[in-house]
Amino acid sequence: MEISDEVLDPPADTDELEGWRFCSTCESYAPPRSWHCVVCKTCILKRDHHCMFTGCCIGHRNHRYFMMLLIYLFIGTTYTTAYNSVYIWWFRYNDFVNFTTILKLICPMLMFTLDTSAINLFLLIYMLNVIGFLQSLVLLVYHWKIISHGAVVYERKAPKYNLGWKRNLEMVFGKRWYLVWLSPFVSSELPNDGIHWEQVLKESDKMK
Numbered sequence: 363m364e365i366s367d368e369v370l371d372p373p374a375d376t377d378e379l380e381g382w383r384f385c386s387t388c389e390s391y392a393p394p395r396s397w398h399c400v401v402c403k404t405c406i407l408k409r410d411h412h413c414m415f416t417g418c419c420i421g422h423r424n425h426r427y428f429m430m431l432l433i434y435l436f437i438g439t440t441y442t443t444a445y446n447s448v449y450i451w452w453f454r455y456n457d458f459v460n461f462t463t464i465l466k467l468i469c470p471m472l473m474f475t476l477d478t479s480a481i482n483l484f485l486l487i488y489m490l491n492v493i494g495f496l497q498s499l500v501l502l503v504y505h506w507k508i509i510s511h512g513a514v515v516y517e518r519k520a521p522k523y524n525l526g527w528k529r530n531l532e533m534v535f536g537k538r539w540y541l542v543w544l545s546p547f548v549s550s551e552l553p554n555d556g557i558h559w560e561q562v563l564k565e566s567d568k569m570k
Contacts, residue, residue: 407556410514422556439495
């Protein structure tokens, strides 16, 4: 079976093979926590989900970068939303604080009928900032809660690989998890190869 351009053979040890499952599409065995993606047309190691924003699957090797994307997006949209809020509701108070603005916020299509001035451009940018802020906030909280329990989206209802918050972060961000937020170029080795999860499962069971 091909996973991230690698052909993986199932282990000969029956204990290790227990966690593997047969993928009918790839017609081969897949390691634990691997699921098939119909878009990528292959099984992905520790697959979380297929991201429509990045156009690829989020899995073992790039989960860290997806989470950093959400963090950076949240920080950026928080700043721009606050900055534009001050500009619109404070410095341009007389232009925006009226009933027409409320109608435009409720129904953006009215921007093209009620008023065609440049004010609509500021209001449109502001609305996009707010939408981006809310979306990044929801996604960040949702995915952060999942990885803090040592799970991926498929396992969110019944996490089995929970090693505590610190080691769970290491599984996603690597051993230098406390530095990776500074830059995507910071090297941080993952403590697992994404294939063998037997020991992690045993340690998780002991902590329950």
